Amino acid sequence: MAVTQEQLAQRSGNRCELCKAGNGLAVYSVPQSGGYPNADVLLCQTCRDQLESPAQMDSGHWQCLSDSMWSSEPAIQVLSWRILKRLSGETWAQDLFDMLYLDSELLAWAEAGVIPDAGELIIHRDSNGVQLQAGDNVVIVKDLDVKGSSLVAKRGTVVRGISLTDNPEHIEGRVEGQRIVILTKFVKKSS
Template identity: 90%
Template sequence: MAVTQEQLAQRSGNQCELCKAEDGLAVYDVPQSEGYPNASVLLCQTCRDQLENPAQLDSAHWQCLSESMWSTEPAIQVLAWRILKRLSGETWAQDLFDMLYLDGDLLAWAEAGVIPEAGELVIHRDSHGVQLQAGDNVVIIKDLDVKGSSLVAKRGTAVRGISLTDNPEHIEGRVEGQRIVILTKFVKKSG
């Protein structure tokens, strides 16, 4: 059974469960939570934006974890562990991380979704250097022969809802009903 925003608001006192902000609250499903119940938390827009774009983590914002890491809610403990692990280069974050204890199951859950270091992030950029995200729409800027088929992906073809790969030069998308790999240098992000 999914937890509703109203239930989370009641649990949190209408505050972000990490930083206690009261504006822009929405449900956030903790990534890598398969099999763990109650994996939703109520977060403000700032916390959600930073969790969804780990390269932009602002360590000053996360000093709020000195309080929220003591929550009795497992999902909040897991998020605090992941963020503190990511910020462990900061002395204050390492000190908090050293104090945070998770039992075996919670630790396994936390480790399953470790936030990657900025240097480990695979960033996909289109032909103009604009960063691409999963789900973006792009336009092909050059006729492309699709290997292993007679299909030609024509210039100007819109590819909706792209998927990212482990290779920063490749994305995946559907063209004429066929899922293909496309080189990022041959696409531009569309609105």
């Protein structure tokens, strides 16, 4: 049974359930819940942004977990465990992580969605070193012959709505109606 934002606001006192901020609140569904009931929590924009972009995590923001990790809500316990695990290189975070106890069922849920370390994240960068995201628009900076085709992707061609691949040096996009793989060193992010 899904919990409504109003129910979460009442449960949390209309505050972020992790950092206690009172603005920009929205429902956040804890990933990899494995069908666990009540996997929704109320979080502020800052907490949601950092959970959705782990490479941008600000460890100072998460010192608030010293209070919220003791919540009786399983979803808050799981999120606290995941964040502290991700930040375990920080002494304070490791100390909190060592104190946090989860029963075997919650521990399995927490481990199913561990936030990757920055070194494990695949980051795509254009020819200028700017980070690329799925859906970005890029401009081709060199004429490119497309393998297996007579198509030549001309310099200056805008490729809209790129997709990222498992290889940080490759992106995918449509050029003249054909989906192709492009080396990131031959594109620059378009504004």
